[in-house]
Amino acid sequence: MKSIRLIGVLFTLYFFSYCGTDQTLTKPTRPDESRFTPVVLAQGLDEPIVFEPMKNGDVVIIERKGDVKMYVGEWDSTITIAHIPVNTKYTSAAGVVREAEEGLMGFSLDPDYETNHWAYIYYAHPTEKKHILTRWILQDRKLLPSSEKVLLEVHTQREVCCHTGGGMAWDEDKNLYLTIGNNTGSNIGGQTDEREGRSSWDDQGHAWNTNDLRGKIIRIHPEDDGTYTIPDGNLFPKGTDKTRPEIYAMGLRNPWRIFVDSKTGFVYWGEVGPDANEDTRIGPRGYDELNQARGPGNFGWPFFVGPNAPFPYYDYKLDSILDYKDSLKPTNFSINNTGLQQLPPIARPFIYYPYANSEEFPIVGSGSRCAVGGPIFRRADFASDAKRLFPDYYEGKWLAVDFSRGWIMAISMKENGDYDSMEQFLPSYHPIQPIDMKFGPEGDLYVLEYGSTYFAKSATSQLVRIEYNAGNRKPLVEAHADKLGGKPPFDVQLSSDGSVDLDGDQLSYLWRVTDKEGTLVKELHEKNPLYNFDKQGEYTVTLTVSDPYNASNSKSVEIVSGNTPPEISFDVAGNNTFYFPGEALKYAVTVSDAEDGIIKKGSDLAGNVAVSIEYVSDGFDVAEAVQSQRGLETSANVTIAQTLLKVNNCVNCHNPEVKTIGPGLKQISEKYKSESSEIDRLIRKIQTGGSGVWGEAAMPANPSVTDNDAHTILKYIMELTGKKDAGLPLEGSFMQNVQKDDAGTGSLILQASYSDQPQGNIPSQKAYLLKKLINPKVSVKSADRKEGVDAIIDGRLGTSGEALVKPRHNGFISFSKIDLTGIKSLKLEVAATIRENNSGGTIEVRENNPNGKLFGTVPIEVSEDTSGVFNRSVLRGKRDVFVDLGSDSIGVVDLYLVFKNAKAGPNQPLLTLKDIEFRKETIEKPEKAKPAKK
Numbered sequence: 001m002k003s004i005r006l007i008g009v010l011f012t013l014y015f016f017s018y019c020g021t022d023q024t025l026t027k028p029t030r031p032d033e034s035r036f037t038p039v040v041l042a043q044g045l046d047e048p049i050v051f052e053p054m055k056n057g058d059v060v061i062i063e064r065k066g067d068v069k070m071y072v073g074e075w076d077s078t079i080t081i082a083h084i085p086v087n088t089k090y091t092s093a094a095g096v097v098r099e100a101e102e103g104l105m106g107f108s109l110d111p112d113y114e115t116n117h118w119a120y121i122y123y124a125h126p127t128e129k130k131h132i133l134t135r136w137i138l139q140d141r142k143l144l145p146s147s148e149k150v151l152l153e154v155h156t157q158r159e160v161c162c163h164t165g166g167g168m169a170w171d172e173d174k175n176l177y178l179t180i181g182n183n184t185g186s187n188i189g190g191q192t193d194e195r196e197g198r199s200s201w202d203d204q205g206h207a208w209n210t211n212d213l214r215g216k217i218i219r220i221h222p223e224d225d226g227t228y229t230i231p232d233g234n235l236f237p238k239g240t241d242k243t244r245p246e247i248y249a250m251g252l253r254n255p256w257r258i259f260v261d262s263k264t265g266f267v268y269w270g271e272v273g274p275d276a277n278e279d280t281r282i283g284p285r286g287y288d289e290l291n292q293a294r295g296p297g298n299f300g301w302p303f304f305v306g307p308n309a310p311f312p313y314y315d316y317k318l319d320s321i322l323d324y325k326d327s328l329k330p331t332n333f334s335i336n337n338t339g340l341q342q343l344p345p346i347a348r349p350f351i352y353y354p355y356a357n358s359e360e361f362p363i364v365g366s367g368s369r370c371a372v373g374g375p376i377f378r379r380a381d382f383a384s385d386a387k388r389l390f391p392d393y394y395e396g397k398w399l400a401v402d403f404s405r406g407w408i409m410a411i412s413m414k415e416n417g418d419y420d421s422m423e424q425f426l427p428s429y430h431p432i433q434p435i436d437m438k439f440g441p442e443g444d445l446y447v448l449e450y451g452s453t454y455f456a457k458s459a460t461s462q463l464v465r466i467e468y469n470a471g472n473r474k475p476l477v478e479a480h481a482d483k484l485g486g487k488p489p490f491d492v493q494l495s496s497d498g499s500v501d502l503d504g505d506q507l508s509y510l511w512r513v514t515d516k517e518g519t520l521v522k523e524l525h526e527k528n529p530l531y532n533f534d535k536q537g538e539y540t541v542t543l544t545v546s547d548p549y550n551a552s553n554s555k556s557v558e559i560v561s562g563n564t565p566p567e568i569s570f571d572v573a574g575n576n577t578f579y580f581p582g583e584a585l586k587y588a589v590t591v592s593d594a595e596d597g598i599i600k601k602g603s604d605l606a607g608n609v610a611v612s613i614e615y616v617s618d619g620f621d622v623a624e625a626v627q628s629q630r631g632l633e634t635s636a637n638v639t640i641a642q643t644l645l646k647v648n649n650c651v652n653c654h655n656p657e658v659k660t661i662g663p664g665l666k667q668i669s670e671k672y673k674s675e676s677s678e679i680d681r682l683i684r685k686i687q688t689g690g691s692g693v694w695g696e697a698a699m700p701a702n703p704s705v706t707d708n709d710a711h712t713i714l715k716y717i718m719e720l721t722g723k724k725d726a727g728l729p730l731e732g733s734f735m736q737n738v739q740k741d742d743a744g745t746g747s748l749i750l751q752a753s754y755s756d757q758p759q760g761n762i763p764s765q766k767a768y769l770l771k772k773l774i775n776p777k778v779s780v781k782s783a784d785r786k787e788g789v790d791a792i793i794d795g796r797l798g799t800s801g802e803a804l805v806k807p808r809h810n811g812f813i814s815f816s817k818i819d820l821t822g823i824k825s826l827k828l829e830v831a832a833t834i835r836e837n838n839s840g841g842t843i844e845v846r847e848n849n850p851n852g853k854l855f856g857t858v859p860i861e862v863s864e865d866t867s868g869v870f871n872r873s874v875l876r877g878k879r880d881v882f883v884d885l886g887s888d889s890i891g892v893v894d895l896y897l898v899f900k901n902a903k904a905g906p907n908q909p910l911l912t913l914k915d916i917e918f919r920k921e922t923i924e925k926p927e928k929a930k931p932a933k934k
Helices: 002-019 622-628 639-648 663-674 677-689 707-719
Strands: 036-045 048-051 059-065 067-073 076-083 089-091 097-099 104-110 120-126 130-139 149-155 164-169 176-180 216-222 246-248 255-260 267-273 288-293 312-315 320-324 351-353 369-374 400-403 408-413 419-423 435-437 445-449 462-468 490-495 508-514 518-524 530-533 536-546 551-562 567-572 587-594 597-599 610-616 731-734 747-754 766-774 777-779 785-794 804-821 825-831 841-847 854-860 879-884 892-900 912-920
Touching: 048 104, 048 164, 048 435, 048 445, 059 104, 104 400, 120 164, 149 216, 176 255, 267 400, 267 785, 288 369, 288 400, 288 530, 369 435, 400 435, 490 536, 490 551, 490 785, 567 747, 567 766, 587 610, 587 747, 610 639, 610 707, 639 707, 663 707, 677 707, 825 841, 825 854, 841 879, 854 879
Parallel strands: 104 164, 164 255, 255 369
Antiparallel strands: 036 462, 048 059, 059 067, 067 076, 089 097, 104 120, 120 130, 130 149, 164 176, 176 216, 216 246, 255 267, 267 288, 267 369, 288 351, 312 320, 369 400, 400 408, 408 419, 435 445, 445 462, 490 530, 508 518, 508 536, 536 551, 567 587, 587 597, 587 731, 610 747, 747 766, 777 912, 785 804, 804 892, 804 912, 825 879, 825 912, 841 854, 841 892
């Protein structure tokens, strides 16, 4: 037995010595998204700013106007525990009082809170122009008013807005870090206005000033008596003339949330950049930054931003542009500077992104931006018995959030701390203006959502706890009914199809039928029962599925007995998958209703049917529109327009009713509704940004919004207070109208809705239909299945890249439910080159499966061209090849493109395929050459 054990030990040692340090065997995999559950804790908060989770399950939340609230986990409710008088206004040079960003700005618990009960609060003094860092006693869910001790004061100005900071974090030595905004007004160029009376617009006196705490991260060590000392290792040694020893990092504009990595000691924070949309002679475009400091440093503002893009010194007295600063030996000669003239060199940037698409970090998207920051996940930071620790996959990753774009990125670093990669965390969760994010003591990730209304209480503000479940998961439930109403008695087939347990457990099913008052009518225990509704009324049918461990989930459907829902058909002539640019689309809408009868063109109720056909640019999320199920209640394009407003983050700045950061949509409508000539100008403003029309807040650029989508948004806005679009008739023809900047490769969205007539006390029923027709030129990225192919994005085609597939022998791609009516041939954009090590081969077009009926085939030979595949400038290596389908009456099929070359190597790509065009034209076959006369 001992010899067997010895052999086992030797084998183990041999195995690991042979494998070396290859970590691919144990590298943790990304957890399934279904293991994360966002749980809403507190709602309806009034401008929540910062929160702090506590070990007992409570969470402290501060609100900008001065309230300190607490979500009490034991009670599952939110209470107000204190109100601190704060300033929330500033007065402009013209004497106008406006909302500022300041108020209650920061909150943190002492590392030894469980024994000393100390809490730190950073706020704007209610009467004096200063921000103060204070310490309080927080005990028994009360903030003791007589316990306040002032640790530190920051002199500020209140004649122009903004940038306050307020993020706090602690390191392993119990040093406190605090972010402090630059408190400087924005200018057309660099923040270098040295004219008399304009010191509030000169950041050389704030962020660039070594003797001022604004535009800084400070690091101090709070002492027991309510004072603080200066730890070693800050930017300027204690006693250095014309410096503040508290400064850890300088040259910051609007640093926000901050976190210290407990393993490396590196400091991470989000920083909001300037609003410039593009590079100009007075300075570079603006960037937001997700920053990393491996030690104290100068991070460049106001003379460097983003990728250390430099601003020239702008002389406001002479209205002239002067020299750039030297990043290695920057200087400060401003009359408003009270600190050193020779400054530390500029630190290197980490992550940065503009309004436009980012070349360096394309995953962050484009449009409105507002970098917040967030925590680094380290398992060692939590107790060993923490209930819901995130998995090892996130070890050492920085989870950072953007206030405007609403994403959370999981950012990976290399061993030395350099940026490695990033991916979106939990894409299905869409926080509304996330303003703070931290891990709680049980391992949960908390997100505080400010909400959609600025400087006011918002119904969409909330505190969310994202829980990770490493064990048994709740079942996913789907409940369906084959009909949603009818005249009693009628049978309804209920179905639980789609309900699944991701852990593979056996499920049990409970259907509960309740009436309008919630009284139980019937319980059913079958998986897919049949139920007869024999009395009039409104009913809710709720399906609850449970696993053997009492984890359950529910979903409901509404059934109306006494009124049959209408049915809509939206018929188009010819092909029902594609539209063809330049050709009019003939259509007819018909509504069938058991009570109202058949409604079509000329019927009395025809005017009650809303019909719309809209062209949307490539990339429009139809699923988002369908999910809203708004139908056409306001105007013909409301579903599409509201979806575009959401996905382009317009709702972050524009409330439908009232002014927030930007004007309310109805205010815009009132201003421009009678000026159709303004549409083109407003389209440009959406894309390039602007300022000065609605106040001081600048409108960010949204360069990714096409002319077409901007036009759809503006059409919807104008109708909010103006004349409503009557929509299309029930029958007619539609000609696609594409805006000049659009490639014409988008889709047509066909919509129709109808609400039938109520039947006595039984309410009306609504039907809504959305149908999508796509451009006949189809990208391979839209294929429903890809097997035996490598799908890639070729960055050589531009910053956004384009989708390509590189198939191997017997690989295929397929497209589901393609209508081939009238389609006679395919045009394929392919390349097979020596440079790409292609073998060439054949492309077979087949019906329904890889071995199905063969429609046609085309050989692809290897070109001797050695230049790049699909090179943008000259398109070398690219060929168009054609496949004859042989019939124009095939109908709807699953279409397969199968790639073959049995002589190719096992991993050798046969060719590269980009786009597929479905054509009405037959292939022009070359005429046979006549024999030469002898």
